[in-house]
Amino acid sequence: MAIVALETLESLVGQPFPGGTFTVEPYQNWLTNDVVLAPQRDDDLAHPMYCYYAALAGMGISLDELFALAHATADDGVMFGEAEIELVAPMRVGVTYTVRGTFTSVVRKEGKKAGVFDIVAFALELVDPTGAVAGISTNSFVFPRRNE
């Protein structure tokens, strides 16, 4: 992908996501535990990775749409940078979480091998039905750029 004006990308910072809601259904939690080799449980505790899964599923745009906001597509070699989950309370099966968040930073770097790349970060909060923040998912994607 071509190099995008940094000012254009920086205009993303502070931009809110449309947001939405996500409910961890019992079958989804069962399948997730099966996929990631976690033990199945008899209680309502969801796998902690639902702090990430629920946030991205409920942010209101697809990953393709997120990449487009950063002037890229999935075919451009977009990579995960960092991911953080902060669990204020355990994620629970059957609870509907409201997802809200914003883009938090854009950083441009240049490496000898990698060339120019942009790191776009965003933070998403999971709000439980009482209005309390139950979890925060903070992520960054790395967008390689090339000169044209």
Add this chain to the structure above:
Amino acid sequence: MTTSGSGVAIGDDLPQLVIESVDAEKMKTMAALLRDPNPIHLDPAVVDALGMGTKVVNQGPNNMAYVVNMLTAWAGGPGRLTKLRVRFLANVFAGDRLVAGGTVTGIDGDRVTCDVWLARNGTEPVLAGTAVVHRD
């Protein structure tokens, strides 16, 4: 504090978790769960065409989840994990043998901070980060 009430001490290694062979079929299930259309998780031909090898690529969050499993098995369940921050260092492919582990770096009451990692064949790092768990 260098030792918790349960005898955990700074410098302790966490019990390792071994994934003997990453399963390509499970990647398909996760792709459906996440509505992740990226074919590198599904089709080895696409991976080959991209010059990335001949085996499908595991979803990054799956690799993060193995570290979560290692931490929660040690700490006493999914409700004990407070924070996990990771950097993704390399792709994981179908058939890879992975080991997740960590080291205690700080203790504040029942709040234990750890460095964590996931390594291919136990030596090649594919993920690294820090975590906080509550452990009695």
